[in-house]
Amino acid sequence: MLRQVTYEGGGKMNDLVLEMKNITKDFSGIKALDNVTFSVRKGEIHALCGENGAGKSTLMKVLSGVYPSGTYSGSIFLNNKEMNFKNIKESQDAGITIIYQELALVGEMTVAENLFIGHDLMRAPIIDWNEIYRQAIVALKRVRLDIDPQTKVSDLTVGKQQLIEIAKALTKQPEVLILDEPTAALTESDVSILIKLLNELRDQGVSCIYISHKLSEVLELADSVTILRDGRTISTDEISECSEESIITKMVGRELTELFPYEEREIANEEVLRVENYTSYDKSGKKIVSDINFNVKKGEIVGFSGLMGAGRSELFISLFGGMNGKKEGTVKIDGKTTNIKSPANAISEGLAYVSEDRKRYGLILGMDITKNTTLIALNKVMKLNIIDKALEVNAAQQITERMKLKAANLDIEVGKLSGGNQQKIVLSKWIMNNPKLLILDEPTRGIDVGAKYEIYKIINELAQQGVGIVLISSELPEVLGMSDRVIVMSEGKITGELSRKEATQEKIMVCATGGGSRG
Amino acid sequence: MANANPAMEKGSRLSFKLDLQSYTLILALIIIAIIFSVFTGGEFLSSRNLSNLFTQMSVIAVLAIGMTLVIVAGHIDLSVGSIVGLTGGIAAMLQVWQGWSTPLVVLAAIIIGALIGLWQGWWVAYRAVPAFIVTLGGMLIFRGILIGLSDGQTISSLDPSFKNIGTKYLPYLPGYVIVAIAIVLLVAFTMNSRKSKKNMGLLLMPAMVDYGKVVIYSVILIAITYMLNRYYGVPVPFLIVIIVALAFVFITNKTAFGRRIYAIGGNPEAAALSGINIKKNTLSVFIIMGALAGVAGVLLTARLNAATVSAGDSYELDAIAACVIGGTSLMGGKGKIIGALIGALIMASIDNGMSMMNIGAFWQYIVKGLILILAVWVDIVSKNK
Numbered sequence: 053m054l055r056q057v058t059y060e061g062g063g064k065m066n067d068l069v070l071e072m073k074n075i076t077k078d079f080s081g082i083k084a085l086d087n088v089t090f091s092v093r094k095g096e097i098h099a100l101c102g103e104n105g106a107g108k109s110t111l112m113k114v115l116s117g118v119y120p121s122g123t124y125s126g127s128i129f130l131n132n133k134e135m136n137f138k139n140i141k142e143s144q145d146a147g148i149t150i151i152y153q154e155l156a157l158v159g160e161m162t163v164a165e166n167l168f169i170g171h172d173l174m175r176a177p178i179i180d181w182n183e184i185y186r187q188a189i190v191a192l193k194r195v196r197l198d199i200d201p202q203t204k205v206s207d208l209t210v211g212k213q214q215l216i217e218i219a220k221a222l223t224k225q226p227e228v229l230i231l232d233e234p235t236a237a238l239t240e241s242d243v244s245i246l247i248k249l250l251n252e253l254r255d256q257g258v259s260c261i262y263i264s265h266k267l268s269e270v271l272e273l274a275d276s277v278t279i280l281r282d283g284r285t286i287s288t289d290e291i292s293e294c295s296e297e298s299i300i301t302k303m304v305g306r307e308l309t310e311l312f313p314y315e316e317r318e319i320a321n322e323e324v325l326r327v328e329n330y331t332s333y334d335k336s337g338k339k340i341v342s343d344i345n346f347n348v349k350k351g352e353i354v355g356f357s358g359l360m361g362a363g364r365s366e367l368f369i370s371l372f373g374g375m376n377g378k379k380e381g382t383v384k385i386d387g388k389t390t391n392i393k394s395p396a397n398a399i400s401e402g403l404a405y406v407s408e409d410r411k412r413y414g415l416i417l418g419m420d421i422t423k424n425t426t427l428i429a430l431n432k433v434m435k436l437n438i439i440d441k442a443l444e445v446n447a448a449q450q451i452t453e454r455m456k457l458k459a460a461n462l463d464i465e466v467g468k469l470s471g472g473n474q475q476k477i478v479l480s481k482w483i484m485n486n487p488k489l490l491i492l493d494e495p496t497r498g499i500d501v502g503a504k505y506e507i508y509k510i511i512n513e514l515a516q517q518g519v520g521i522v523l524i525s526s527e528l529p530e531v532l533g534m535s536d537r538v539i540v541m542s543e544g545k546i547t548g549e550l551s552r553k554e555a556t557q558e559k560i561m562v563c564a565t566g567g568g569s570r571g
Numbered sequence: 572m573a574n575a576n577p578a579m580e581k582g583s584r585l586s587f588k589l590d591l592q593s594y595t596l597i598l599a600l601i602i603i604a605i606i607f608s609v610f611t612g613g614e615f616l617s618s619r620n621l622s623n624l625f626t627q628m629s630v631i632a633v634l635a636i637g638m639t640l641v642i643v644a645g646h647i648d649l650s651v652g653s654i655v656g657l658t659g660g661i662a663a664m665l666q667v668w669q670g671w672s673t674p675l676v677v678l679a680a681i682i683i684g685a686l687i688g689l690w691q692g693w694w695v696a697y698r699a700v701p702a703f704i705v706t707l708g709g710m711l712i713f714r715g716i717l718i719g720l721s722d723g724q725t726i727s728s729l730d731p732s733f734k735n736i737g738t739k740y741l742p743y744l745p746g747y748v749i750v751a752i753a754i755v756l757l758v759a760f761t762m763n764s765r766k767s768k769k770n771m772g773l774l775l776m777p778a779m780v781d782y783g784k785v786v787i788y789s790v791i792l793i794a795i796t797y798m799l800n801r802y803y804g805v806p807v808p809f810l811i812v813i814i815v816a817l818a819f820v821f822i823t824n825k826t827a828f829g830r831r832i833y834a835i836g837g838n839p840e841a842a843a844l845s846g847i848n849i850k851k852n853t854l855s856v857f858i859i860m861g862a863l864a865g866v867a868g869v870l871l872t873a874r875l876n877a878a879t880v881s882a883g884d885s886y887e888l889d890a891i892a893a894c895v896i897g898g899t900s901l902m903g904g905k906g907k908i909i910g911a912l913i914g915a916l917i918m919a920s921i922d923n924g925m926s927m928m929n930i931g932a933f934w935q936y937i938v939k940g941l942i943l944i945l946a947v948w949v950d951i952v953s954k955n956k
Contacts, residue, residue: 374844396846405844413844416837418904427834427845430827439825442767449773481845 075126102280103500117143147227159206164188211242312533324520330381332370355535363544402488414478417467472503607924618801628919629808634890635911637863645836645903646702650709655883659868663878681865688861696853727877737873740804837904
């Protein structure tokens with residue numbers, strides 16, 4: 053499968069801009085990269101795929117000088133010249149620029165300041181702001197952003213911020229641009245702008261390394277794809293020879309018979325949650341969602357679809373008591389009207405909310421696995437109001453085994469785990485409390501295929517046990533694949549309700565863009 | 572092993588993990604002790620000096636215990652020095668000027684401390700004013716109140732029963748009896764915890780490790796008690812420190828309240844969505860800090876047999892330094908009571924040892940400052956490994 057032929061060694065007539073040969077990097081005995089070979093041609097978009105922990109980030113850190121020359125073995129050639137980067141600056145000067153998954157912009161600074169941080173223009177004894185603004189406008193034009201360079205970055209949407217990251221990277225005139233999950237936080241329209249932009253860059257001869265879990269994007273955008281698994285290169289292929297299935301199979305090293313392990317279930321006609329004429333306002337009195345009516349039955353998986361900003365997360369944060377603002381309408385849990393004022397109320401009513409941002413709202417990153425899993429159901433591991441360590445460890449061990457958590461032991465800080473494992477811990481802590489209704493907000497965002505599948509299985513298992521499940525997801529295949537029923541929201545209102553049989557991507561999109569009707 | 576997953580079990584060998592941080596701390600303490608012993612011809616480790624050292628560290632140690640909670644919760648308290656001065660001063664005034672009995676006076680000092688904590692905690696938790704500002708203000712306010720109430724005078728000659736709190740010793744016999752009970756309890760707890768872990772099919776440390784720890788702790792307990800008993804016995808202030816420390820080790824490790832403080836300091840947003848009441852718990856932390864500052868105020872006044880307007884001045888910095896040296900992270904979410912105690916002991920040792928060597932007092936400031944920076948640097952380096 054290894055297509056070494058065309059990429060063979062630093063030959064004369066190759067158009068390779070970058071070659072990484074036999075890269076091996078180990079962390080105290082564990083091989084993160086094992087003899088990895090990776091090459092990129094001039095002016096191509098080369099996707100790098102693999103599960104979390106496959107070694108993608110490590111490879112990019114080797115390339116960008118985060119791990120200096122000498123801490124790994126193997127060699128890097130840029131335009132056929134061997135490179136030994138001692139730090140990030142050296143790799144940048146050589147023409148390699150990386151845009152990280154998490155935005156590295158300073159929110160309180162202006163766009164222009166962010167674009168030229170660290171640039172020579174900013175190091176002059178007296179800063180020539182006119183020149184900076186002039187160049188900033190040029191840089192913004194390149195990414196098709198029509199905004200004033202004096203705008204504060206924090207006032208922009210995440211999508212625009214991502215484009216500014218790219219504009220910033222382009223000011224360094226890179227030959228190789230590395231994008232690590234650039235679309236994870238983008239809306240559909242921002243994604244299409246980004247894709248257009250990357251195509252333009254390709255035409256200008258810039259090579260891009262594109263890391264993404266979204267395989268549909270990879271297939272649409274990339275020219276070739278290299279797959280890593282367990283720190284090894286599995287294959288490098290032209291994109292025309294690949295399909296989503298073939299990439300996944302190589303990534304996980306086994307055939308996934310089905311992407312979504314949905315199982316047909318008898319759903320009892322018993323409502324866990326009923327929301328009637330619900331309207332919620334934020335602190336400043338602005339309406340966030342209005343006139344919401346829906347229900348969730350025992351053992352039912354209800355998908356919530358919609359575009360970014362449709363108000364799905366806000367609706368459920370509000371129902372969960374996590375928003376300070378006026379609320380109107382009726383909320384019934386198990387048929388009884390309730391008045392949830394705080395997350396503590398919601399938890400005692402049997403609600404559980406797995407947030408879309410697990411690092412910010414889900415986990416105490418500096419705490420170990422055990423303590424994170426027992427944070428909500430702490431009373432279950434207490435005797436006479438005293439935490440019983442043995443009980444606690446036992447409970448944590450049982451739940452994490454059920455979630456198929458992969459960790460060496462349970463006193464590791466959760467901040468050190470991969471995204472998939474972190475998400476399993478968030479699920480663990482809520483499921484330990486035996487919720488009646490589990491609200492999952494983008495439960496598989498940024499998680500690799502294998503862990504995704506395991507999370508779907510857990511969702512199914514819980515539904516089988518009679519837990520009502522709300523699945524908020526921006527990935528249409530996920531909503532379609534997992535839900536018994538799909539509710540679509542747009543601009544704070546419910547614009548459509550489709551049964552599993554009726555639901556299609558097209559119908560959902562029609563409702564999500566506001567054109568639907570309840571049916 | 573009904574529910575143990577084999578893969579899990581294989582991965583989770585409970586190795587005897589070296590907790591680098593606590594060991595560097597103890598190592599630092601030992602090195603400091605050796606250096607001072609060498610330069611003082613062994614006098615530093617004499618029974619008399621150890622007794623002094625433990626008495627001297629007591630005020631800062633009590634403050635550092637409370638400060639650990641405050642810092643773990645993600646805040647800071649710059650006013651504790653002034654609260655020590657004020658509560659200690661009021662205690663002296665009530666006794667000397669009003670003739671209150673010692674138990675009442677002690678109670679009053681602690682309650683006033685707690686009320687001050689309530690005031691500051693309210694501003695921090697319910698009015699969202701940063702703790703740095705609230706307690707910086709408090710530092711000035713409470714010092715001002717003390718000067719106003721005492722009219723700038725030093726209040727001295729307290730009742731002997733009050734003085735005893737700071738100067739008396741626990742007689743030999745009760746000292747050894749307490750140590751004996753402590754060792755029996757230690758063994759019982761270890762056995763009990765091993766038994767219940769075994770019943771649940773959890774992984775166990777090798778018996779050697781668990782019981783080895785018991786032996787080490789017991790030896791340390793007996794050694795300290797023996798050394799102190801060779802002088803006049805265990806100093807009462809030190810005994811109070813031990814009691815307070817045990818209580819808070821228990822609270823931080825074994826209660827839901829303790830766990831919540833760590834969660835709040837570690838990630839307030841996640842804690843809130845997990846149903847933790849941030850405001851209430853933050854308020855509680857400040858009340859506890861205030862009450863402990865009251866205890867420290869009593870200890871200081873009792874030891875000096877007087878209350879002055881400058882009592883407790885800059886103690887907040889020593890307490891914060893003790894916490895930080897002991898490994899508490901100023902970012903919140905991390906820190907241990909034991910660490911703070913060892914930190915306080917290190918700070919007190921430097922003061923004590925350097926004065927014994929007749930080194931100018933100015934050097935004590937310089938050395939303590941350097942050690943603070945060094946401690947944090949070592950922490951950062953060891954974390955990056």
